[in-house]
Amino acid sequence: xxDKNGIAKRIAQEVKDGFYVNLGIGIPTLVANFVRxxxxxxxxxxxxxxxMGPFPFDGEEDADIINAGKQTITTLPGASFFDxxxxxxxxxxxxxxxxxxxxxxxxxxxxxxxxxxxxxxxxGMGGAMDLVASAENIIVAMMHTNKAGQSKLLKNCSLPLxxxxxxxxxxxxxxxxxxxxxAFHLLERAPGVTVDDIKSATEGKxxxxxxxxxxxx
Amino acid sequence: MxxxxxxxxxxxxHGVKDGMTFMLGGFGLCGIPENAIKxxxxxxxxxxxxxxxxxxxxxxGLGLLLQKKQIKKMISSYVGENDEFERQMLSGELDVxxxxxxxxxxxxxxxxxxxxxxxxxxxxxTEVAEDKxxxxxxGKMYVLEHAYKADFSFVKAxxxxxAGNLIFKGTARNFNxxxxxxxxxxxAEVEELVPAGQLDPNEIHVPGIFVQRIFQGEKFEKRIEQxxxxxxxxx
Numbered sequence: 001x002x003d004k005n006g007i008a009k010r011i012a013q014e015v016k017d018g019f020y021v022n023l024g025i026g027i028p029t030l031v032a033n034f035v036r037x038x039x040x041x042x043x044x045x046x047x048x049x050x051x052m053g054p055f056p057f058d059g060e061e062d063a064d065i066i067n068a069g070k071q072t073i074t075t076l077p078g079a080s081f082f083d084x085x086x087x088x089x090x091x092x093x094x095x096x097x098x099x100x101x102x103x104x105x106x107x108x109x110x111x112x113x114x115x116x117x118x119x120x121x122x123x124g125m126g127g128a129m130d131l132v133a134s135a136e137n138i139i140v141a142m143m144h145t146n147k148a149g150q151s152k153l154l155k156n157c158s159l160p161l162x163x164x165x166x167x168x169x170x171x172x173x174x175x176x177x178x179x180x181x182x183a184f185h186l187l188e189r190a191p192g193v194t195v196d197d198i199k200s201a202t203e204g205k206x207x208x209x210x211x212x213x214x215x216x217x
Numbered sequence: 218m219x220x221x222x223x224x225x226x227x228x229x230x231h232g233v234k235d236g237m238t239f240m241l242g243g244f245g246l247c248g249i250p251e252n253a254i255k256x257x258x259x260x261x262x263x264x265x266x267x268x269x270x271x272x273x274x275x276x277x278g279l280g281l282l283l284q285k286k287q288i289k290k291m292i293s294s295y296v297g298e299n300d301e302f303e304r305q306m307l308s309g310e311l312d313v314x315x316x317x318x319x320x321x322x323x324x325x326x327x328x329x330x331x332x333x334x335x336x337x338x339x340x341x342x343t344e345v346a347e348d349k350x351x352x353x354x355x356g357k358m359y360v361l362e363h364a365y366k367a368d369f370s371f372v373k374a375x376x377x378x379x380a381g382n383l384i385f386k387g388t389a390r391n392f393n394x395x396x397x398x399x400x401x402x403x404x405a406e407v408e409e410l411v412p413a414g415q416l417d418p419n420e421i422h423v424p425g426i427f428v429q430r431i432f433q434g435e436k437f438e439k440r441i442e443q444x445x446x447x448x449x450x451x452x
Contacts, residue, residue, distance in 0.1 A: 046318060047244040048388045058446040063247065063439035064375075064387035070245035071445040081387055083394040083422075084244070084270070085326040088319030092337065111342075121307070122315065123297035129345060130319030133338035164342030 002173045002190045002217075007141050009034045009217045011100055011171050014139055020044055022091065022131060024101030025069045027141040031100055042078070044096055046127040048087050051079025068127065088127070092134045099135040101128065103142050103167075105157040108204035110167045110179045112140065113159035125162060132163030144172035144201045151203035153177070153184055174198050176215060183207045188215045218413045221381035221431045226256045229404045229432045230369075235262050236289075237368040240325060240396040241269040241279065245298075245442045248389030249278050252406045252434040253371040258285060266290040268365055270321060270392055272302045277440050286310065292365075294318035298442070317345060320362050322392060327364035328399035329427065334363045367400035373434070374423070377407035378416045381425030390422065398427030406434040 002010065008030035015021055015031065017039035023029050032052075035041055043052040045067040052067060053074035061072040090096050103114040112132055115125040132138060145151055153170065170177045175198045176188040183205040189198060189212050199206055223229045230253060239257075243249030257265075258281050265288055272291055273279035282288050283301050290312040296302055305311035316324070317339040327335055336359035340346045350361040372393040375386035383405055385393060397403050410433040425431075 045388075047247070048391050055445045055447045058448055061441065061444060061446055062387060063441045064389040066245065066247050066388050066442070068244075070247070070442040072441060072443070073445075081385075081390055083385075083390050084318070084322035084392045085395045088322055092319055092339070121303050124293060124295035124315045125317055125345070126295040127318035129317035129343065130337075130339040133341060134319075161343045 001193055005030055006190070006217060007171050007173060010176065010215055011139055011141055012036070014169070015039070015041055015098060017041070019097040020050065020090070020095065021098045021100065022046065022096050024128070026102045028100040028102060029069070031141070044087070044090060046087050046091065046131070048082050048084060049073070049075060049079065050082070051076045053079070088130050091127070091130055094134060094136055096135065098137045098139065099131050100139045100141055101131065103140045103152070105152050105154055105159050106140055106142075106167050106170055107154050107157045108179065108184055109182050110165040111157050112162050112167050113157040114162050116160045118160070128162050132166045135166070138167050138169070140167050140170045142170070142172055144174040144198075151201055153202045153204050155204045174201060186212050188213055190215055218380050219425070220379050221425060221428055222379040222410065223430045223432050225432060226252045226406070226435065229253070229406070229430045230256050230260065232402065233257065233260060233262055233369060236264045237262070238266040238268065238366065240365065240367045240370040240400055241267055242372040242391065242393030242396050243269065243271070243278070244388065244391035245271055246273065246278050246440050248373050248385070248391050248393055249273070250371040250373040250406050251437055253404060254278060254281055257282060257287070261285070261287065263287050264289040266292065268292040268321070268325070268367060270294050270318060272296045272299050274298050274442065275301050277438070283311070290314065292316060292321070294321050322395050324362060324365045325392065325395040325399045328366065329395065329397065332364055334361055336360065337362055365399065368402070370396040370400035370403040372396050372403065372405050374405055374407045376409045376411065376416060377405055377431050378411050378413045378425070379431070380413045381405065381428030381431050382416055382421045383407070383423040383428065384416060384420060385422050394423050397423045402429045403427060404429070405431045407431060408434060408437055
């Protein structure tokens with residue numbers, strides 16, 4: 001079973017040379033720590049920066065340079081700043097190659113729910129609806145089950161949707177799965193996790209074909 | 218040169234009235250029109266609608282207007298980090314319209330650019346698209362979204378000149394350029410106001426035609442919402 005860093009590490013393998021990548025808040029943010037340093041990648045933050053770097057050194061922070069999580073950041077050589085409409089032109093116009101975000105629920109048809117729980121305070125969707133509706137390449141990073149132990153990979157989402165039929169890949173603490181033809185296709189299992197463990201933790205339709213290799217991380 | 222300079226924030230906000238709709242730039246607390254917000258609190262205008270990506274924190278940004286119950290409706294994409302906001306929303310005192318962030322930016326830009334509406338894929342199949350016109354283009358579904366209409370835009374820039382030309386710094390740019398020229402009157406507050414001719418025309422982010430009034434902000438606190446740093450030892 002993977003921890004959050006393990007999930008981030010596995011997703012980092014999906015980040016290829018020359019990619020512009022948008023990282024959501026939570027586990028996706030950790031992905032930046034594990035991307036190979038022999039490839040060229042630029043991270044986009046939808047509040048208006050491309051070429052995000054690490055957090056600043058203590059005392060060198062600048063209130064005018066933050067990421068979409070409102071955290072102080074730095075920029076790397078080649079970085080640029082732009083306005084919000086331009087930022088979402090990059091996203092909506094599919095110029096961003098890969099979007100990595102968290103989710104509360106994903107359905108076997110690729111629907112995603114990650115912004116609202118009825119009865120609880122609704123904070124808003126931020127840029128999530130624009131990201132999932134536009135990106136061709138979306139990876140969801142999440143735990144396979146919720147805190148109550150219930151599957152987050154469902155036949156249908158029960159929560160209000162963020163986007164429809166948009167998720168193509170999921171990396172959880174238990175497995176790597178691909179969504180196609182209205183089913184979760186098991187690609188890899190986490191170290192120490194059996195195919196049966198994954199079957200019992202997946203409510204939606206799960207396709208297991210042939211031998212399922214263990215993740216290399 | 219057409220001079221857009223006004224003497225102070227009071228002159229800049231002349232004509233602001235109860236019940237108006239305002240656009241306010243900023244992302245979180247970054248790049249917000251601090252001086253205009255403080256003056257709106259001073260003026261005590263009520264029943265206002267605010268179009269702003271976020272709603273500030275309890276004691277800063279739009280939180281100051283919420284405290285005084287001046288806001289009737291908020292149009293935003295994300296409104297966490299604010300207890301008073303939550304209280305007013307749950308009690309029904311405050312009307313909230315949540316809009317996807319890219320759609321919010323484009324609804325401002327559409328108003329600026331003279332488009333009445335546009336199609337976006339964001340929100341299709343979700344509650345955001347309820348009761349909205351949808352249409353298929355090249356096999357994909359889109360939602361029709363309308364441009365905003367506002368009485369005033371309040372934006373904040375780093376540098377500006379008397380002609381109303383603006384230059385922004387870092388991610389404090391965010392929604393500010395999209396809101397310029399998107400309302401009847403655009404008011405820009407800047408950290409440094411210089412005479413026309415001192416800014417390089419090649420470096421201008423927003424041309425002065427989109428700005429009606431510009432003033433030197435008296436004070437910019439520039440509060441940091443989430444201070445995140447690394448130490449040199451473990452770098």
